[in-house]
Amino acid sequence: MNPFQYSKPDTVQAAIDLSSPVSRFIAGGTNLLDLMKENLTRPEHLIDITGLPLADLSETPSGGVMIGALVSNADLAWHPWIERRYPLLSQAILAGASPQLRNMASTGGNLLQRTRCYYFYDASVPCNKRRPGSGCPARDGLNRIHAIFGASDQCVATHPSDMCVALAALEAVVHVLGRGGARTIEFADFHRLPGDAPERDNQLADDELITAIELPAPGFAEHSHYLKIRDRASYAFALVSVAAALELDGPVIRQARLALGGVAHKPWRDRAVESWLGGQTVSRETFTAAADALLQNAEPLEHNGFKIKLARRAIVRALGDAALGTAPQGGQA
Amino acid sequence: MSATLSEATQAAFARHPIRLTLNGQSRELHVLPWTTLLDLLREQLDLVGSKKGCDHGQCGACTVLRDGKRINACLTLAVMCDGAELTTVEGLADGDQLHPMQQAFIKHDAFQCGYCTPGQICSAVGLANEGRAQTPGEISELMSGNLCRCGAYTNIRDAIEEALPRCQQSGGDQ
Numbered sequence: 001m002n003p004f005q006y007s008k009p010d011t012v013q014a015a016i017d018l019s020s021p022v023s024r025f026i027a028g029g030t031n032l033l034d035l036m037k038e039n040l041t042r043p044e045h046l047i048d049i050t051g052l053p054l055a056d057l058s059e060t061p062s063g064g065v066m067i068g069a070l071v072s073n074a075d076l077a078w079h080p081w082i083e084r085r086y087p088l089l090s091q092a093i094l095a096g097a098s099p100q101l102r103n104m105a106s107t108g109g110n111l112l113q114r115t116r117c118y119y120f121y122d123a124s125v126p127c128n129k130r131r132p133g134s135g136c137p138a139r140d141g142l143n144r145i146h147a148i149f150g151a152s153d154q155c156v157a158t159h160p161s162d163m164c165v166a167l168a169a170l171e172a173v174v175h176v177l178g179r180g181g182a183r184t185i186e187f188a189d190f191h192r193l194p195g196d197a198p199e200r201d202n203q204l205a206d207d208e209l210i211t212a213i214e215l216p217a218p219g220f221a222e223h224s225h226y227l228k229i230r231d232r233a234s235y236a237f238a239l240v241s242v243a244a245a246l247e248l249d250g251p252v253i254r255q256a257r258l259a260l261g262g263v264a265h266k267p268w269r270d271r272a273v274e275s276w277l278g279g280q281t282v283s284r285e286t287f288t289a290a291a292d293a294l295l296q297n298a299e300p301l302e303h304n305g306f307k308i309k310l311a312r313r314a315i316v317r318a319l320g321d322a323a324l325g326t327a328p329q330g331g332q333a
Numbered sequence: 334m335s336a337t338l339s340e341a342t343q344a345a346f347a348r349h350p351i352r353l354t355l356n357g358q359s360r361e362l363h364v365l366p367w368t369t370l371l372d373l374l375r376e377q378l379d380l381v382g383s384k385k386g387c388d389h390g391q392c393g394a395c396t397v398l399r400d401g402k403r404i405n406a407c408l409t410l411a412v413m414c415d416g417a418e419l420t421t422v423e424g425l426a427d428g429d430q431l432h433p434m435q436q437a438f439i440k441h442d443a444f445q446c447g448y449c450t451p452g453q454i455c456s457a458v459g460l461a462n463e464g465r466a467q468t469p470g471e472i473s474e475l476m477s478g479n480l481c482r483c484g485a486y487t488n489i490r491d492a493i494e495e496a497l498p499r500c501q502q503s504g505g506d507q
Contacts, residue, residue, distance in 0.1 A: 003345040006366035006412055026413070033369070033408050034389050044341060046366065048413055074402075078465070098478025099463070100456065101390055103402045104409065234477035 001036045008048040012177055012211060018047050019207045025049050027070055027106035030097075031113045039123045040114075040130060054108075054211055057081060063217035066175075069108030069210045073163065074099065076107055086215055087326045088224035088245055092166035095228040098235050108210035111164060111174065111190065114201065115157035115265075116237050118142065128154040129198045136198075144303040145239065148311075149264040155198030156301060159191060159266050160237050166226060168267035169243035169259040172215050178208035191266030201265075220245035220257065225321040227314050228261070238262035240311045242318035251282045258294070258315065263307060270294045282323045284316065291315035351415040356380075356424025364411040371395045371406035374421060382422035382451040386480075393479035396452040396459070397421045403459025405478075422451035425458065434458050437496035438489070445483035453479045457493045461500035469494055 009015045015025065023045035026032055035041045054068040057079060065081055076082055077093035097105065114120065119137045120127050126134035138146055138156050146156040167187050174185040191202050204210070223246040230236040241261035247254040256277035260268040273294045280286045291312045298308050338346075348363035355378070364373060371388075374380040374397070386394030388407045395406040398420040425432035434457050437443070444450045456479045466472045472490050481489060 001367045003342055004366055005341060005345045006349060006410075026410075029410060029413070030390055030405070030408050033410065037389065044345075046410075050413060074463075078463075098390075098393065099460070099475050100393060100396055100403050100405045100478045101408075103459075104404050234474055 001033070002039075002042040002044075004043055005045040006048065007045065008051050010051055012052050012054070012209065015047055015049050015052060016178060016207055016209055018045075019209075020045065021206050023047055025209055027109050028072070028101075028104040029109075030101050030105045031109065035114060038121060040121065049209065060214060065215045067107050067213045067215065069106060069212055071107045073097070073102040073105045073107065073110060077102065085219040085221050086166075086170060087221055088169060088219070088226055088243055089163070089166045089215070091224075091226035092162045092228075092241075092243060095226060095238075095241070096162035107163075107213055110161055111167075111210060111213075112202070112204070113160050116160045117146065117157040120157060129157060129194075132197070132199050139301065142303060143301040144306075145237070145262075146301055146304055147264050148298040148300050148304055148307050149260075149268050150193040151265065151299065151301075152194045152196065152198065154196060155194035155265065157194065157198070157265060158262055159201070159264070161267075162226070162228060162238060162241060162261060164191070165241055165243045165259045165261035165267045167213065167215075168269055169224075169245050169257040170215055170219065171257070172213050174210060175212040175214060176204060176208045177211050178205055180205075182211075184214075187267075188269065194265045198265075218247070220247060220322075222326060223248055223322045224326050225318045227318040227321065229310055229314055240307055240314050242311070242314045243267075244315070244318035244322040246277075246282075246319070246322045248282065248323065253277050253280050253282060253286075256290075256319075258290070258319070260294075260311060260315075263298075263311060270297075284320065287316045287319040288312075290319065349412045349415075351412060353414060353416075354418040356420060362411075366410065366412050368411045369407055370397070370409040370411045370414055370419075373411040374406060380421050380423050383455075384448055384451060386449070386452075391480075392449070392452075393456055394449050394452040396456040396479065398455055398459055398462075401459070401462050403456050403478075420455070420458075422455055425454065432458065433499040434461070434493070434496045437492040441488045441492035441495065442485075443488040443492040444481075444485050449479060449481045449483075453481065453489055457489075457496070458500060460493065461497050464501060466493075466497065472497075 024043040026046045055070040056068045058066045073093050077090045083090050128136050147158050172187045174190050225244050228238050228241040238261045243259040245257040256274050353360045384394035386392035390405040390408040397406045399417050466475045
């Protein structure tokens with residue numbers, strides 16, 4: 001790890017005032033310190049935000065929940081409000097990382113995880129995300145874990161978070177504060193597709209700090225399911241994951257949300273497929289048709305074509321399990 | 334290029350004072366910002382029970398308890414532990430009386446080489462404090478952050494299953 005200055009401000013404003021293009025905020029540190037140990041990022045100044053008053057959950061006037069950016073992943077997944085009203089979010093968080101990491105990692109930091117693309121994580125090879133313009137060895141290299149949607153010539157990396165897939169389906173809102181003041185960002189707009197600037201994962205400016213994540217009131221608590229498919233039974237990143245949420249009127253779908261993880265540079269949603277599902281009747285045929293429609297635009301690379309078949313089955317299964325009813329929470333995720 | 338260190342670099346080498354409760358004892362220490370908790374424990378405080386396996390939060394051999402919760406010491410900056418109550422494997426026993434989790438690991442032969450064991454035991458005590466695991470399947474899932482390359486998993490799970498009620502009765506005091 002490179003030498004760096006360390007500061008621990010007491011107020012959000014002080015943290016923002018301290019920030020600069022060579023500083024980074026640190027909370028859980030589970031990804032940032034790992035990146036620093038790998039020499040992939042070398043901040044000159046770490047601003048410890050764990051002393052800021054951003055660690056609470058509260059109810060919003062519109063009946064939703066405001067999650068402070070410093071609430072740990074474990075506390076969030078096991079919070080009674082989240083388990084009861086947003087079980088999709090609990091399931092997704094518990095499907096990710098390990099218990100130790102979930103105790104450390106913050107809600108805000110989870111959004112800012114970098115990709116686990118092998119080439120991004122190897123400082124000795126080119127990578128447009130690390131060194132813009134240096135090239136992308138993944139596009140024609142080993143790309144089994146890479147994107148099948150929304151990739152560019154410059155970058156085929158995927159976003160690694162499970163929590164973010166659920167937040168996308170729940171249409172969370174990201175609250176940020178910077179030198180220019182406070183603003184909110186719809187979850188769908190927060191993360192970027194790589195395009196010509198793969199070094200930018202999201203819309204956050206250098207001086208902006210995530211202060212909270214807001215969940216709208218609808219939690220799809222009756223009919224939601226998070227399904228994660230990975231190379232081992234636990235503690236691995238998703239090859240494909242699906243957050244499925246339904247609002248049902250008997251067998252008729254009133255509203256559907258469907259977000260995929262492990263397949264793109266951001267949680268992947270297809271609004272046309274979601275609206276098509278509205279008004280359809282719950283059946284395997286309906287869910288298969290939705291999966292086929294969503295996947296018809298997939299663009300596989302040399303080694304990740306299997307993700308299309310895998311995603312097709314995962315979508316059908318996740319929607320089917322959501323329709324059957326949300327399973328009670330337990331340690332099994 | 335300047336032959337002297339920049340002001341920013343010199344400032345970075347300033348040590349920061351921290352206060353900890355470490356295995357029940359108050360400690361006042363001065364640490365460099367980039368010293369991890371694991372390096373502080375092993376290299377400076379001679380507490381070598383916590384192991385450096387991967388040093389990237391993937392193996393769990395460095396697991397310790399911070400305010401009763403299990404964390405990876407390798408991905409924790411010591412300077413960020415100011416004010417924390419830390420328990421390492423060295424702090425679990427009460428004098429010569431082993432912690433119920435330690436006793437269960439011995440009874441069930443829940444290790445071969447022993448390298449991952451301190452992390453497994455601290456993690457299992459953290460699991461007991463969480464109170465979320467009831468079934469063997471839940472224990473396996475919630476111990477997935479601790480790897481054992483000898484493959485002693487079934488005995489580890491049996492040990493934890495037996496010790497969980499005793500740990501939880503004692504009120505999760507570690």
